[in-house]
Amino acid sequence: MAAIYSLYIINKSGGLIYYKDYGSAGRMDTNDSLRVASLWHSMHAISQQLSPVSGCSGIELLQADTFDLHCFQSLTGTKFFVVCEPGTQHMESLLKFIYELYTDYVLKNPFYEMEMPIRCELFDINLSQAVQKDRVALLGR
Amino acid sequence: MQFFGGSEISPSPPAPTAAGNNAHMMYVFNRNGVCLLYREWNRPLWTLNAQQDHKLMFGLLFSLKSLTAKMDPTSAEKGNLGVPQLPGQGCSFHGFRTNTYKLSFMETPSGIKIILVTHPKTGDLRESLKYIYNLYVEYVVKNPLYTPGSPVRSDLFNTTLDQYVRGIG
Structure with a gap:
């Protein structure tokens, strides 16, 4: 049983730059993951328009019937979101940690072009370690 | 509390968690996207005019529903993205919650959508939405003068609703 189902990273214009699946039923194909990512980008923007008070920065948590979606937006507009089991705790800190990994292993990589899909081996390794550690922590409770 | 087919409103609504008015606004849409009811209690910010605002809200819910139906990690057969879903399907x-508000959503099998926007710290409001739906059935649907699909104009419903929402924590 996976606590985290998948992870997406989208750039500031809504393009999917990273997608990793950790065992959801019926893996999404590439086209669908791109569509879902840009759809989330627009939903995030619309939710800011509908805010009854000013200063809204978009959806942080979406609670669906079978999963929770936690979203973290960095100051530059890059959005990180994880799909996890309903009621999973400590996802904000995991997202912040993934953001740290992104700054360390992706942004500081001289061969990485901004806003382009992420292909960095070190990022992959460290990310899977982080998610694995998170899973162990979840199983331990 | 009875949800469907109950002829009596439950005598004790779900216990409000704290005193004070935390609700910002509420929308009721029918299955065609007509805004049957809009109430607001505390809304300092308007970015659009009323009609555009209702359309945008309905569009957001519609798209979020197709997004969640497509993302569902527990089923393999999800169909295509953007295909309209029947109520209860998918x-x-x-x-959802943002840093400034929390939106609670309920859809009935007949396609009535009830949306309540509250303070982000409010708890789970699913029971409260069911109670509001019961109020709607009692005061609106059972009113013989009410034409289905037309905006709700019932003072009795509005006052009862105001009273109840004021108690939601």
Whole structure:
């Protein structure tokens, strides 16, 4: 049983730059993951328009019937979101940690072009370690 | 509390968690996207005019529903993205939270959508939405003068609703 189902990273214009699946039923194909990512980008923007008070920065948590979606937006507009089991705790800190990994292993990589899909081996390794550690922590409770 | 087919409103609504008015606004849409009811209690910010605002809200819910139906990690057969879902079909959602508000959403089998926007710290409002739906059935649907699909104009419903929402924590 996976606590985290998948992870997406989208750039500031809504393009999917990273997608990793950790065992959801019926893996999404590439086209669908791109569509879902840009759809989330627009939903995030619309939710800011509908805010009854000013200063809204978009959806942080979406609670669906079978999963929770936690979203973290960095100051530059890059959005990180994880799909996890309903009621999973400590996802904000995991997202912040993934953001740290992104700054360390992706942004500081001289061969990485901004806003382009992420292909960095070190990022992959460290990310899977982080998610694995998170899973162990979840199983331990 | 009875949800469907109950002829009596439950005598004790779900206990409000704290005193004070935390609700910002509420929308009721029918299955065609007509805004049957809009109430607001505390809304300092308007970015659009009323009609555009209702359309945008309905569009957001519609798209979020197709998004959750497509993302559902527990089923392999999800169909195509953007195909309209019947009420109760596919994976839906019951709310989302931003840093400034929390939106709670309920859809009935007949396609009535009830949306309550509250303070982000409010708890789970699913029971409250069911109670509001019961109020709607009692005061609106059972009113013989009410034409289905037309905006709700019932003072009795509005006052009862105001009273109840004021108690939601």
